[in-house]
Amino acid sequence: MPNDDHQEDHKTNNKVSSASSWQSVVNDWSADKQSFDMPWGKLMMWIFLLSDTFIFSIFLTSYMNVRMSATVAWPNPSEVFALTIAGHHIPLVLIAIMTFILITSSGTMAMAVNYAYQGNKKKTVYLMLATALLGASFIGMQAFEWTKLIVEEGIRPWGNPMGANQFGAAFFMITGFHGLHVSAGVIYLTVIARRINQGKYDEKGYHIVEITGLYWHFVDLVWVFIFAFFYLW
Amino acid sequence: MMKQNTKIKIVASQPEQHPISMYLKVWLLLFVLSACSYMVDYFQFQGLLRWTLILIFMFLKAGLIIMVFMHLAWERMAVKLLLFLPPIAILIFIALMSSEANYVFISRIISFFNP
Numbered sequence: 107m108p109n110d111d112h113q114e115d116h117k118t119n120n121k122v123s124s125a126s127s128w129q130s131v132v133n134d135w136s137a138d139k140q141s142f143d144m145p146w147g148k149l150m151m152w153i154f155l156l157s158d159t160f161i162f163s164i165f166l167t168s169y170m171n172v173r174m175s176a177t178v179a180w181p182n183p184s185e186v187f188a189l190t191i192a193g194h195h196i197p198l199v200l201i202a203i204m205t206f207i208l209i210t211s212s213g214t215m216a217m218a219v220n221y222a223y224q225g226n227k228k229k230t231v232y233l234m235l236a237t238a239l240l241g242a243s244f245i246g247m248q249a250f251e252w253t254k255l256i257v258e259e260g261i262r263p264w265g266n267p268m269g270a271n272q273f274g275a276a277f278f279m280i281t282g283f284h285g286l287h288v289s290a291g292v293i294y295l296t297v298i299a300r301r302i303n304q305g306k307y308d309e310k311g312y313h314i315v316e317i318t319g320l321y322w323h324f325v326d327l328v329w330v331f332i333f334a335f336f337y338l339w
Numbered sequence: 340m341m342k343q344n345t346k347i348k349i350v351a352s353q354p355e356q357h358p359i360s361m362y363l364k365v366w367l368l369l370f371v372l373s374a375c376s377y378m379v380d381y382f383q384f385q386g387l388l389r390w391t392l393i394l395i396f397m398f399l400k401a402g403l404i405i406m407v408f409m410h411l412a413w414e415r416m417a418v419k420l421l422l423f424l425p426p427i428a429i430l431i432f433i434a435l436m437s438s439e440a441n442y443v444f445i446s447r448i449i450s451f452f453n454p
Binding site: 127128130131134135141142143144152153156159160163164167168170171172173174175176177184197198202205206209210212213215216217220223224316319320323324326327330331333334337338339 | 397400440
């Protein structure tokens with residue numbers, strides 16, 4: 107990096123005056139250099155994720171709006187997403203498994219980032235591929251869930267047999283958009299893992315793994331909110 | 340001064356070095372929290388208790404993911420402000436929309452169910 111020395115100077119300055127974190131904000135913004143001391147790709151990923159936060163928030167807010175204003179009872183998600191496995195009727199079981207899978211994939215991704223900074227290329231690639239595989243299985247389960255809901259339960263975006271018509275629209279929009287993010291993440295992870303394996307980041311450094319990780323953790327983060335507000339509420 | 344500089348440089352060139360055990364612990368904690376939030380539904384808690392528990396587990400999980408997995412805890416204050424100030428607009432929007440939804444609900448009740 108060409109401005110590496112510059113950044114180090116800046117860091118030293120802040121080390122001296124890091125008594126208060128508010129002072130560090132003033133220092134960062136008033137210094138005659140870039141305000142955010144990180145690789146530009148990482149900053150751009152953060153800003154993209156911030157904008158994505160707004161998109162998902164708007165989806166969840168509109169879901170809240172239609173659910174609160176519906177005069178017909180909202181279908182009980184605990185019943186809608188229940189599965190009968192080996193004669194046992196278990197509520198929300200598939201969603202719970204999907205949640206555990208996504209959290210596990212976040213764990214493997216965090217470890218991939220750690221190994222990347224240690225310079226362990228092989229472990230990084232394997233852990234990223236494991237993350238992508240877990241993501242793919244998540245999409246598979248979601249496809250199964252959608253099929254069951256559309257074919258067996260007769261849920262449509264404009265109506266369903268269980269209650270308020272807005273249920274289908276909110277469900278397909280929110281989980282569909284999240285599923286699209288997971289799919290994009292699986293492709294992103296696979297491409298980056300392949301490029302790392304080819305040695306394309308040996309010179310540049312492995313910040314790319316952390317950037318990919320930020321995206322993947324965000325997908326998991328969004329699922330935490332969808333799980334709480336759509337499936338449990 | 341020169342010596343101090345080199346020392347910091349070594350630290351800065353290896354960002355976010357934490358032991359793997361830390362990630363495994365957080366992973367386990369997320370598992371337990373997810374199990375807890377699933378139990379809220381499994382045991383069919385209702386009303387205020389249900390909503391409080393859902394929100395508590397949700398925010399704990401979200402906080403762990405953002406702070407530890409996304410390494411925000413080790414970022415500078417300027418980055419935290421960049422990420423946490425704009426979503427205040429979302430909170431205001433949620434408040435506006437819930438009051439809007441109440442109004443629509445009451446209007447619907449009045450016009451649909453009153454002859």
